[in-house]
Amino acid sequence: MTRETFDRELQRLQDEMLALGSIVEETLGESVNTLKRRDLEASSRLIERDRYINERRFQIESDALILIATQQPMAGDLRIIAAIIEIVAELERIGDYAKGIATINVRIGHQPLIKPLIDIPLMAQKACSMLHRALDSFVRRDVELARSIPAEDDEVDALYNQVYRELMTYIIADPRHIEQANHLLWVAHNLERAADRTINICERVVFTVTGQLAELNRGEEEKETGIESLH
Amino acid sequence: MDKIRVEHLNFYYGDFCALADVSMSIGERQITALIGPSGCGKSTFLRCLNRMNDTIPGARAEGRVLLDGQDIYAPNTDVVALRRRVGMVFQRPNPFPQSVFDNVAFGPRVLGLHRHANLHEIVEQSLRGAVLWDEVKDNLRQDALSLSLGQQQRLCIARAIAVRPEVILMDEPCSALDPIATLEIEELMQQLKEHYTIVIVTHNMQQAARVSDYTGFFWLGKLVEFNETNIIFTRPAEQLTEDYITGRAG
Numbered sequence: 001m002t003r004e005t006f007d008r009e010l011q012r013l014q015d016e017m018l019a020l021g022s023i024v025e026e027t028l029g030e031s032v033n034t035l036k037r038r039d040l041e042a043s044s045r046l047i048e049r050d051r052y053i054n055e056r057r058f059q060i061e062s063d064a065l066i067l068i069a070t071q072q073p074m075a076g077d078l079r080i081i082a083a084i085i086e087i088v089a090e091l092e093r094i095g096d097y098a099k100g101i102a103t104i105n106v107r108i109g110h111q112p113l114i115k116p117l118i119d120i121p122l123m124a125q126k127a128c129s130m131l132h133r134a135l136d137s138f139v140r141r142d143v144e145l146a147r148s149i150p151a152e153d154d155e156v157d158a159l160y161n162q163v164y165r166e167l168m169t170y171i172i173a174d175p176r177h178i179e180q181a182n183h184l185l186w187v188a189h190n191l192e193r194a195a196d197r198t199i200n201i202c203e204r205v206v207f208t209v210t211g212q213l214a215e216l217n218r219g220e221e222e223k224e225t226g227i228e229s230l231h
Numbered sequence: 232m233d234k235i236r237v238e239h240l241n242f243y244y245g246d247f248c249a250l251a252d253v254s255m256s257i258g259e260r261q262i263t264a265l266i267g268p269s270g271c272g273k274s275t276f277l278r279c280l281n282r283m284n285d286t287i288p289g290a291r292a293e294g295r296v297l298l299d300g301q302d303i304y305a306p307n308t309d310v311v312a313l314r315r316r317v318g319m320v321f322q323r324p325n326p327f328p329q330s331v332f333d334n335v336a337f338g339p340r341v342l343g344l345h346r347h348a349n350l351h352e353i354v355e356q357s358l359r360g361a362v363l364w365d366e367v368k369d370n371l372r373q374d375a376l377s378l379s380l381g382q383q384q385r386l387c388i389a390r391a392i393a394v395r396p397e398v399i400l401m402d403e404p405c406s407a408l409d410p411i412a413t414l415e416i417e418e419l420m421q422q423l424k425e426h427y428t429i430v431i432v433t434h435n436m437q438q439a440a441r442v443s444d445y446t447g448f449f450w451l452g453k454l455v456e457f458n459e460t461n462i463i464f465t466r467p468a469e470q471l472t473e474d475y476i477t478g479r480a481g
Contacts (some may be wrong), residue, residue, distance in 0.1 A: 003478045072437050074476040147385050211466025 006071045010080065013063055014139075017084050020056050021135040024091045024098070025128050027053070027195055031101035032124035035187065036117045040109070043102040053095040057088045062085075079211060083204040087138070090197045090204075094131065097190035104183045114170055114177045114214040120184065123159045123191040125200065126152065135193075138208065146205035150216040156195040163188040185211065234259035234398060234428040235280060236267055240294035249275045251296075253454045255447055257398075262420060262429045264443035264460065267475070268437055271449040273432045277400050280430060282310055299397070315342060318396035322403040324383035326375035326390075331358075331367050334375045334386055338394035353393055360426075361389035362419050381412025385419065391426070394407065399423065401431040405438065419441050430476035436476055440464045448472045 017074055034042040064081050067073065073081055130149050137145040167181040199216055207213050235257040242250035250272045257263050265273040278284045279292055282303060296301045301345060303313050315338075326334050335354045339345045344353065354371070358364040363385040367373070373388055391399055401420075405413040420429055420442050433439050439446050440460060447457040448469075456463065456472045467473050474480035 006478070074436065074440070074478075075467055075473050077477045078465060 003071075006067075006077075009063075009067055009071070010073075011078060013060065013067065013081070013084055016056070016060050016063070018090055018135055018139065020053065020060065020088060020091050021131070023049075023053060024055075024095045025131050025135075027095060028098040028101075028131070028191075029124055029128045031098040031105075032117075032121055032187070033110075035101060035105040036121055038105070038107055038113070043105040046102040047099055047106070050095055050099040054092055057092040057095075058087045061085055076208075079208050083138075083208040086204050087201050090200050094194045094197050097194045100190050101187050104187055108180060108183055111180065114180050114184075115166070117184075118161045119159045119166070119186055120191070123156055123163070123188060123195075126156050127191050127195045128158070130156075130195055130198045131201070134198050134205065137202065138205045141205075141209050142193070143206055143209045146202040146215060149202050153195050153199060156192055156213070160188050160192045232259045233257065234299065235430075236295075236297040236300075237276075238295040238297070239441045240276070240279060240292065240296060242279060242284070242292050242445050243290065244455075245289040249452055250279070251452045255454060255457055257428060257430060258445065259401070259428050260424055261444040262424050262428070262431065262442055263445045263447065264439035265430065265447050265449060266434075266439050267449035269434075272452040273447075273449045274402055276449065276454075277402055277430060277432050280398070280400055281314050281319060282308075283314075283319065285310065285356065315394050316396055317398040317400060318391035319400045319402070320384070320387050320391055323407045324380055324387050326378075326383050326386050329375060330372045331375050331378070331386060332371040335389050335393050338390060340395055344394065357389040357393040358386075360392050361385045362415070362422065363389055366446075379410050379412070381415055384408060384412070384416060388416075388419065388423070392423070396427065398428045398430065401429065403432055403434060406434065413438070436464075437450070448475060 027049055030042070032045055034040075034046065064085050068078075068081060130152055131143060134149055136142070137149070164185065167185050170177045171181045203214070203216050206216065233256045235255075235289065237253060237255045237257075238251045240250055241248065253276060265276060267273045271367045275284065279296060280303075282469070284290045292304055294304075297305055298313070298316065302308075303317075310459050327337060331336075333352055335357050336345070336350055339348075339350060355364060355368075356478040358367060363382060366382060367386075369376070373409075375383065378386060384407075388399075388404075405416050408416065417438065420431070423429060431439075443460045445457065446460045448463065448467075448471075451469055456469045457466055458468070461474065464476060467476065471480060
C-alpha cells in the first residue's frame, strides 16, 4: 500500500519550508550587508520583503493543518508536519530580526557610522551558516549535524560580548554616540537571537528523527557573561 | 494493575497457526485497542479472551490466559461463568427480536440474577450505563429493531453490562455505524472504563488513537508492538508499526 498523494503533499510542504528558509537566510545576511555598505534603498526593500516572508509562513502553516485534517498523519509523518509548523514560526521570527536590522539602517540614515563594522558581519556570517546547516540537517535527517550546531552559539555569543564592550567604550568616550551605539547593539542582539532560534530548529530536527523533545546543549558562554540578564 | 495476562499464547485453526507466541498484559479499567490488517489475528486474539473460539471445530489454544491470575484455559473452567465475567459486543448490532426491556433483561433472567435484585432496576441501570436510558425510557416495550443502528449498538452494550461483567470485549463495535453514532459509542467507552476493562478490535486507527490507553499492533499472527497509545501513534519503536500506522504497509 502506498500513499502517493500524501507523500507528494508532504514533500511539497518540506520544499516550501526550505524555500522559505533560503529566503530568510539570504535576508538576514543581506540586512547586515546593506547596513555595512549603507544602502538605504536596499534595506527598505528588505523591510518590504518581511511581509512576503510572513505570508509564506502562514501559507505553509495553513497547508500543514489541512494535511493533518485531511490525511490524519501518524508517527514519523506527524512529527515531520509538527516540526514544519514550529520551524516556519522560527524562520518567520528570524525574518523579523532581519527586518529589524534593515530598519536600523534606515533609522541611522545618512549619518556616518561611528565605527567600522567588523564583528557584526562576522556574527551575521556565523548565524547564516548555522541556519543553513540546520535546514540541511532537516533535509538529510542528520541528527548528529543538528546536535553539533548549538555548540557554535558560543562563538556568536562571544562576538556579541565583543561588540557590546566595544560599543560601551564609544558611548563612554562621547555621549553623542549613544543613539547609534544603541542601534548597533540592537543589530548584534538580533543576530544573537537569530542564532538562538536556529538552535530551536536543530531541536526540531532531532525531534523529527527520534521523537525526543529535548533542549539541545547551548554553549557555556551565555551563563558566564551576565549580559543575557540585560535583555 | 493487570486484569488479564496473556502468556505465550499460540492459536491454531487446524494446521494454520493464527497466533504465535503472543504475550500481553491488559490493565484493569483501561481501554486496550488491537490494530492490524485483516487476517492478522487480532479478532482471534480477542475471542481467545473469553474462549469464544472454542466452538470452532479444529481450533485449539496453547499457552495461558490469566484472568485475575486464574488460567481460563484450565480444564475446570466454567465457560458460561467466564463469559459472564468477560462480555462481548460484536461488529453489527445484534439485538434479539424482542422489546428493549427484554433484550437487557435477557442475561439477568438466564443467569437468575433477577432473584437477587429487582429486574427493572437492573434494566434501568444498564440502559443508563450505556447512555440509552433517556432515549428509550418512555417506551421500554418498543421493538429493539425499531431503534437506530447506533441505539441498537448501545442496547447491545446495555445487554452486555446487565450481567455485571468485569471485562467487555468489543469487536469492531462501530464499523456499521455512522460518524455521529460512532462518536457516541466512543464517548460511552470513556464512561464505561470507570467500571470495566475494555478490549477493542478496530480497523480504524484514528479510533484506536482516540479511545484507547494502550494499543497492540498485530501482524501475521504476531504481536509486533504493544505500548501506551500516545507512544504508538507518535513514536513507535518498530519500523513495521511505523509503516502500518503511516499507511505504508498493510
